[in-house]
Amino acid sequence: MANEKPLPQGRRRHQGVNRVTISDVAKEAGVAPITVSRALNTPDRVSAKLRKRVDQAVASLGYVPNLIAGGLASAGTRVIPVVVPSLSILTFIEVVHGIQQTLEGAGYQVLLGSTDFDLDREASLIDSVMGYSPSGVILTGLRHHDRTVHRLQTWGRPVVEIMELGTPCIDMNVGIDNIQAGACMAQHLLDRGYRRIAFLGVGMTRDYRAQQRFEGHRQVLAAAGIESNLLFASEEPSSYEAGRRVFLEALAARPDLEAIHFANDNLAAGALLEANRRGIRVPEDIAMGSYLGLSLGEHLTPRLTTVSVPRFEMGVEAAKLLLERLQGRTPSQPRVDIGYRLTVREST
Amino acid sequence: MANEKPLPQGRRRHQGVNRVTISDVAKEAGVAPITVSRALNTPDRVSAKLRKRVDQAVASLGYVPNLIAGGLASAGTRVIPVVVPSLSILTFIEVVHGIQQTLEGAGYQVLLGSTDFDLDREASLIDSVMGYSPSGVILTGLRHHDRTVHRLQTWGRPVVEIMELGTPCIDMNVGIDNIQAGACMAQHLLDRGYRRIAFLGVGMTRDYRAQQRFEGHRQVLAAAGIESNLLFASEEPSSYEAGRRVFLEALAARPDLEAIHFANDNLAAGALLEANRRGIRVPEDIAMGSYLGLSLGEHLTPRLTTVSVPRFEMGVEAAKLLLERLQGRTPSQPRVDIGYRLTVREST
DNA sequence: GGATTTTATGGTAGCGCTACCAACTGGCTG
DNA sequence: CAGCCAGTTGGTAGCGCTACCATAAAATCC
Numbered sequence: 134m135a136n137e138k139p140l141p142q143g144r145r146r147h148q149g150v151n152r153v154t155i156s157d158v159a160k161e162a163g164v165a166p167i168t169v170s171r172a173l174n175t176p177d178r179v180s181a182k183l184r185k186r187v188d189q190a191v192a193s194l195g196y197v198p199n200l201i202a203g204g205l206a207s208a209g210t211r212v213i214p215v216v217v218p219s220l221s222i223l224t225f226i227e228v229v230h231g232i233q234q235t236l237e238g239a240g241y242q243v244l245l246g247s248t249d250f251d252l253d254r255e256a257s258l259i260d261s262v263m264g265y266s267p268s269g270v271i272l273t274g275l276r277h278h279d280r281t282v283h284r285l286q287t288w289g290r291p292v293v294e295i296m297e298l299g300t301p302c303i304d305m306n307v308g309i310d311n312i313q314a315g316a317c318m319a320q321h322l323l324d325r326g327y328r329r330i331a332f333l334g335v336g337m338t339r340d341y342r343a344q345q346r347f348e349g350h351r352q353v354l355a356a357a358g359i360e361s362n363l364l365f366a367s368e369e370p371s372s373y374e375a376g377r378r379v380f381l382e383a384l385a386a387r388p389d390l391e392a393i394h395f396a397n398d399n400l401a402a403g404a405l406l407e408a409n410r411r412g413i414r415v416p417e418d419i420a421m422g423s424y425l426g427l428s429l430g431e432h433l434t435p436r437l438t439t440v441s442v443p444r445f446e447m448g449v450e451a452a453k454l455l456l457e458r459l460q461g462r463t464p465s466q467p468r469v470d471i472g473y474r475l476t477v478r479e480s481t
Numbered sequence: 482m483a484n485e486k487p488l489p490q491g492r493r494r495h496q497g498v499n500r501v502t503i504s505d506v507a508k509e510a511g512v513a514p515i516t517v518s519r520a521l522n523t524p525d526r527v528s529a530k531l532r533k534r535v536d537q538a539v540a541s542l543g544y545v546p547n548l549i550a551g552g553l554a555s556a557g558t559r560v561i562p563v564v565v566p567s568l569s570i571l572t573f574i575e576v577v578h579g580i581q582q583t584l585e586g587a588g589y590q591v592l593l594g595s596t597d598f599d600l601d602r603e604a605s606l607i608d609s610v611m612g613y614s615p616s617g618v619i620l621t622g623l624r625h626h627d628r629t630v631h632r633l634q635t636w637g638r639p640v641v642e643i644m645e646l647g648t649p650c651i652d653m654n655v656g657i658d659n660i661q662a663g664a665c666m667a668q669h670l671l672d673r674g675y676r677r678i679a680f681l682g683v684g685m686t687r688d689y690r691a692q693q694r695f696e697g698h699r700q701v702l703a704a705a706g707i708e709s710n711l712l713f714a715s716e717e718p719s720s721y722e723a724g725r726r727v728f729l730e731a732l733a734a735r736p737d738l739e740a741i742h743f744a745n746d747n748l749a750a751g752a753l754l755e756a757n758r759r760g761i762r763v764p765e766d767i768a769m770g771s772y773l774g775l776s777l778g779e780h781l782t783p784r785l786t787t788v789s790v791p792r793f794e795m796g797v798e799a800a801k802l803l804l805e806r807l808q809g810r811t812p813s814q815p816r817v818d819i820g821y822r823l824t825v826r827e828s829t
Numbered sequence: 830g831g832a833t834t835t836t837a838t839g840g841t842a843g844c845g846c847t848a849c850c851a852a853c854t855g856g857c858t859g
Numbered sequence: 860c861a862g863c864c865a866g867t868t869g870g871t872a873g874c875g876c877t878a879c880c881a882t883a884a885a886a887t888c889c
Contacts, residue, residue: 154845165869170847180867200612201552202845205874210549212592212613220578223571230568233593242610243593244560245581262590264548265560266874373780406780409757429777432721432754502875513839518877528837550875553844614844 162190214244214262216272231448250339291458305467315349327392331363334396343396376403392420398427435479509538562592562610564620579796598687639806653815655799663697675740679711682744724751740768746775783827
């Protein structure tokens with residue numbers, strides 16, 4: 134209005150190529166911008182006639198909503214940050230996969246973050262992703278920085294904690310009881326008649342869920358009167374190679390071992406493949422039980438006995454819980470025990 | 482301005498809990514909001530004194546920038562969508578991991594999308610992530626919808642295409658030459674004296690990069706005067722199980738096979754483990770060569786000969802290229818051949 | 830020492846969208 | 860037929876931030 138020199142010709146500045154905006158669509162359809170917004174977001178509040186005109190205009194102009202602007206105006210950007218400890222551990226990948234597939238189908242996008250098992254990094258990562266006004270958050274485990282817990286609790290949007298089951302949780306929780314899972318395998322090994330049973334893990338200082346499984350293992354053995362000081366661990370990340378090496382260390386230190394309870398299938402696979410190579414018979418010379426249920430376990434010789442966890446399904450379930458809340462419903466059960474299954478195969 | 486009844490007390494609406502804004506920080510520090518913005522984004526344009534006051538105010542209020550608002554104002558949200566075909570294929574995961582680690586270190590976040598090898602889905606996914614005003618994009622392969630190519634080309638922000646090397650590319654390119662990689666393994670098998678060589682893949686209609694490797698394979702055999710109609714494939718997704726099954730099919734159909742060139746390590750591992758189980762000797766009864774260089778290959782018996790590709794490094798390289806452009810520099814080389822290495826082990 | 834450049838800060842106006850409220854329509858009631 | 864309601868549509872005012880420009884202060888010049 135009475136503005137003389139600015140506005141060279143069209144839009145004022147930046148924004149890369151001038152994208153099609155909601156006003157362009159409105160003009161094309163001969164309606165107000167707000168009507169376009171409604172036609173797209175709450176179609177049933179717009180008459181069929183206008184809705185059609187708007188849809189046509191959208192199609193003919195190739196309009197793509199600027200979710201950033203929408204997010205600023207209404208808060209909530211249809212982004213769901215998923216925070217996991219590591220992207221080099223297959224378990225988390227499969228969970229993320231389940232999450233991603235479920236959310237993408239509902240029009241949400243996954244923002245990926247990894248913490249390297251460090252709660253400080255988790256806290257700052259969450260601070261920073263909060264800057265995207267996400268619609269909800271999925272994070273790993275129940276242990277977090279106080280600041281993180283407080284910030285998410287007062288936030289007022291859905292939060293799902295995965296992998297681990299327990300209280301207190303910030304909002305919703307999908308996972309398994311790691312102590313029980315560890316106990317389950319230990320009990321199985323006992324039932325099979327093994328007595329000199331080692332637990333073999335790596336990176337357990339950082340991955341406290343593996344510690345919990347060891348705790349379950351320890352309790353079961355203790356209850357059976359077996360002192361379970363047979364813990365072999367190192368601080369390297371989990372890998373076939375780590376499994377191989379720690380397995381050999383354990384054998385060297387305790388040649389009388391009857392069975393090994395591995396913290397996860399990667400370690401077990403590394404060890405089992407090494408046993409194959411050296412002609413160590415499994416389970417005759419030494420039995421092996423593990424945790425996870427990676428498909429590799431079924432293809433090894435002998436097939437690996439494992440406590441298997443439906444990882445993909447855990448992701449799907451977490452995403453579903455989140456979506457339910459985003460759609461305004463209250464999940465009947467905000468805490469889902471995804472369960473585990475003892476899969477007895479040939480290695481024990 | 483003479484506004485009587487609205488504004489109950491504080492801020493007008495929503496936005497969950499009233500977050501600390503840049504104005505709050507400005508008030509606390511006794512400066513203008515724009516100065517806070519500068520102190521945070523371009524610290525060297527603010528005097529040390531004010532910068533310190535601002536930093537203190539930020540810390541004491543716990544201010545976290547609203548990247549959405551920043552993105553709207555300036556375009557560019559420090560989000561990098563990474564679009565891959567699948568999250569159930571380890572290769573892509575490792576690339577994503579490299580990308581994520583590199584970008585996160587520079588303050589960018591990865592927005593994850595998967596297309597299931599479908600270019601239509603890729604196109605609509607890209608449309609939708611463009612709604613986040615990303616700072617750049619990383620996508621898989623060089624083949625895309627025309628619309629995708631055009632939209633990204635006129636977009637004016639950095640785009641990296643990964644996995645595959647060639648022309649034309651939209652902007653920047655990091656990958657390997659799949660035809661050469663396929664040829665490399667075929668040549669190796671020939672050099673070893675094998676003649677009846679099958680190529681074994683799955684899902685090759687969708688994964689045209691595997692087709693390219695087969696093409697390289699075919700060319701080498703043809704040049705040696707060998708008709709290579711020995712292609713065994715199915716349309717299932719790649720897995721150990723698929724490798725096992727197709728391997729058995731191939732053996733049944735052509736008991737005289739001397740060597741198999743697998744499209745990837747997962748298939749090869751499934752086959753090799755099955756061979757172990759059945760007492761089929763590798764490479765005496767049948768040789769196996771593969772592609773990828775998964776760590777599993779080193780732990781199998783026999784160790785797997787493979788053309789290995791530095792997947793993590795490919796991700797790192799792609800992210801670096803992107804960052805360089807985001808920081809206003811022009812990469813000396815916008816096309817990086819990440820290369821592959823023939824790792825000869827025991828299976829051939 | 831006055832004119833010019835450089836540097837540091839602030840004011841203003843949106844980025845594109847949607848929450849909120851106002852207005853308008855047509856149908857129905859009494 | 861005035862009065863009222865439900866159903867639609869539109870106007871306006873920001874969401875929190877930064878690009879742009881103006882201004883003030885300091886540094887540099889001839």
